[in-house]
Amino acid sequence: MGKLTVGALRAVLVVMLAGTVFVQAGMVWTLVTGNDPEDGSLPLTPLRVITILGMVSVQVVVVCVWRLVSMARRGTVFSHAAFRYVDFVIGAIVTAAFLWFAVTALNAPGQRDDPGVTVIMGGVGVAILGVALIVLVLRTLLAQAVARDTEAAQMQAELDEVI
Secondary structure (H helix, E strand, C coil): CCHHHHHHHHHHHHHHHHHHHHHHHHHHHHHHHCCCCCCCCCCHHHHHHHHHHHHHHHHHHHHHHHHHHHHHHHCCCCCCHHHHHHHHHHHHHHHHHHHHHHHHHHHHHHHCCCCHHHHHHHHHHHHHHHHHHHHHHHHHHHHHHHHHHHHHHHHHHHHHHHC
16 A cells, blocks of 8 residues: 555544544533533434444444455455454444444434435335445455465475475
């Protein structure tokens, strides 16, 4: 990976991490101080808790991607250590999908006049699960690459013995 690509990605990751921490701080502050302008139209307290948890899942993905980029930069991404980070990313995405389904369920009673919104929100949750499946496929490709790399190293060692 090029230095420009790594730098740009890390800048995006820093902005994402700062943004999620900012949102979390605002939600926690509102919950702790009791300055909740909830008027009963939506259950804002559960939505705030879900938002805080959703931001944690984004933060997990950011940290794991940072580590994977560092490994790629060093040329060590094709190792068994990378699987742990990819597994955390998959888990965080699945968690985000289930949190989105919880938001959909909380929002659904208010959408009785327009159930299409709930259907669309459910579709977004399925799409988030689809992203997790894509990352799972990429994990399988990483496993194949690690296996090939290991096989190539063994073959090189055997070739070195012969020579």
